[in-house]
Amino acid sequence: MTAEVHKSADTETPGLPVVVGGRLRSTHPATGAVVGEFPVADDADVRAAVRRAGEAARWWAGLGFGGRAERLGRWRAALARRMPELARVVHDEGGKPVADAVIEITAAIDHVAWAARHARRVLGPRRVGGNILLPDQGALVTYQPFGVVGVIGPWNYPVFTPMGSIAYALAAGNAVVFKPSEYTPAVGQWLVDSFAEVVGDEPVFQVVHGLGDTGAALCAAGVDKLAFTGSTGTGKKVMAACSETLTPVLVECGGKDAMIVAADADLDDAADAACWAGMSNAGQTCIGIERVYVHEAVADAFVDKLVAKAKALRVGSDDGADIGPITMPGQLGVIRRHIADALERGGTAVLGGNDAVDPPYVHPTILLDVPEDSAAVREETFGPTLTVTRVPDLDEAVRRANATPYGLGSAVFSRRSGMDVATRLRSGMTSINGGMSFVGLPALPFGGVGDSGFGRIHGADGLREFARPKAIARRRFRTPMPIMSFRRGPRTDALIPKLVRLLHGRG
Template sequence: MSTFEVHDPATGEVVGTYPIHEAADVEAAVRRARGAAAFWSALSFEERAARLDRWRGVIARRAAQLAGVMHVEMGKPHADATLEIALTLEHLAWAAKNAKKVLGPRSVPTGLFMANHAATVEYLPLGVVGVIGPWNYPVFTPMGSIAYALAAGNAVVFKPSEYTPATGAWLADSFAQVVPEHPVLQVVTGLGGTGAALCRAGVDKLAFTGSPGTGRKVMAACAENLVPVIIEAGGKDALLVDLDADLDEAAEAAVWGGMANAGQTCIGVERVYVHERVYDAFVSKVIDRAKRVRAGSDAGAQIGPIAMPSQVDIIRRHIEGALERGAKAVVGGKDAISGSFVQPTVLVDVPEDCAAVREETFGPTLTVAKVRDMDEAVNLANGTRYGLGATVFSKRRGLDLARRIRSGMAAVNAVISYAGMPALPFGGVAESGFGRIHGPDGLREFTYAKAIARQRFKPPLALLTFARTAKSDALVAKIIALTHGGK
């Protein structure tokens, strides 16, 4: 079997070698998952929850070890990796606890003509779910699908990013400790071909996180067998700062939202639009905070390296392209990039048609623009092909402005807060994708609705029969007129 190497992004050192699973290997994993799904789905909600809770305990007790794996594979500082694990555990707990309430059978009204019936709806597991995960949040993001799919009663075959296969294997191995009977959660490793094979291997649904370009390829491969997909394909999220915003809080949110995880966050802040009357004061506060953030591999560094080597060229192109068009780097700039490390960069006066504003940068950069009012800010925020998340700082109009931004999620007077709330759905619109993970919507994504109508007694007015009489038809017409005709 062919293999591939994983490199420490900070040093370039080889930190692991993993198999490239071919189509036959992936198909075999899905077949094993099919048998495991029969076992797992036959358990009650309570039995599955108990096992998921035990898994949560294992992850919590070994969090330092998992954080170490994440640090080595993609350079994330240990503290950030631990925070990612903490948020993941919150979601795992919520999914296990709420699956029965969200998915279990419930009665629904039958309507006038079917009053002799009882009606129920429940949500049943699909069977085998494929998950293709990213490298930037190698635990939190794929577990938004894995945890909810498992809680709903599915088996999962997980293909982690080729940059973080050890993290994916760690999750599957720890799950097997508490569910040793069957391979309910399996990992297949490899490059793009392994992901394509998973799309075609007979899974019942596939959840993907990555770029819009790869998302299109995933959809095309899944379409061959009418496999439904959930696509989360990145963003170009904006932060709006209104006239009455708390500027200290807004500046802190902008810098953390844009620079945390070295900017490698799909819901990270990339664009900032600020009311002209507070623009200068806000920019001054952003400069002060951004200058305190340093990229490095030592314990004192707040952000780590760029994990995917090709992304460094994109970041460089965005920074240099903006500067060539007249933008000014008030922090960082052309000299911010050294090897795999990018120091924080804040750009002002960037033309709206620059790549730094139009394309996802995925690095520790911010563009900050002055606007005459929040109407202009909303229009500019919506002037993108993406629609994932957004942030608004405004004491008086925050909720109104958040609703006007075309995005799947928004935070008011905080940043990225929705991701830490398990009851809220997570996902985007437009080129940011479709479908939802997290919350009740996330549980239902990995099920199908089963409607059951049960006749309790014979109807006084038989309608669903060829024995229906002219008198019955006349009575139906009269009921329609009385019930609906006066509207």
């Protein structure tokens, strides 16, 4: 998402980042209460942090898998003990209900544990198959850390999402310089401070605060790899900036995720999952469901169940609310535009509608039979809204679900056809008979295709994303047929074509 920032305290808006006297001020999106102030890092500050990280990275890598796992274990334990404290910071800064913040932090802790526990198995040296033409050579693959990984994080899941890069980069042996969103700097500072309390030897994990220009400075500061989460437009700018130095990037952008509900689906489960995946965190979820394609035979029953569940949700900023405020004030206009366009184009609001936008809140909204070329179907809404469209069969549902440049997550509900539909959906991740359930399984890779980005965090693929594979060929003995040598002679030259025909000459 594109950030808005006020430069003067005289024009403060709740939730809107404010820069005053070189300091970034963070406020609650509903009340405007100040959560914290943090120094804005300029180019020199960012470069200095990266230099410190480069020195720390050598120490950190030298600890080996065991040493790093032990220290990450200490951090994991500290996060678990202090979870209520961190959940309160997440709530105060982003407006997310505390209970939802606890779920987010729980998942993040699980990923720290998984990355630390499995790094040696995934990234340790491994033998690979040799070659009969080079029998004297043994083959080995090792993985080496990049060095310094820059992480630019989002505001909607300020703990879980960046942790997918931070924890895996650290477990792989890298140091990390983290630029949290300007909407959630207090969360980013809390994470770095908590790590320093248990790993204070070297600045292995640092934070730099600021706006977009601080993120641009991190791209150009000499990091060895950069992991970005945010909008597709900003992701393209990050790629362009990193291309100047051939810095490799991992880019996780937005989505317009779809759920398919088949005629044989459990409608209670499907409605519950659509409500949770579409409305939790006020719909501000990159992998959240925004579109539902439901078989016409069960559409009416499904909509009734979905509306009943969504209608029961309570909106507010207190601890008992189900849905909190919209974190970015500017997003309210996007949500309002999408709802209005859907209704003007012939869609029907069976819950919510134009009056659902009540700043800083948006009440649950369910729109039926919205045209496929409308903004509410084509663009990322990032609010607690769902479009529900009737389809005659699963083939049509898959076609419509795939008719988007995005490809992040997806879901399908069916007793018999779930796996078939899941393999046909153009997305990086799919849940069968669940909503966003893939995110809670640390062994599964997380990432998208198309405008949703590329690269993977989580799981073994996430660990490998933060390490360079290094190929090692080791001569084990002297061969009588030295192919890769001027010593080979006419006899070897004559044998080579015969061996090739023997090995590969049969179709």
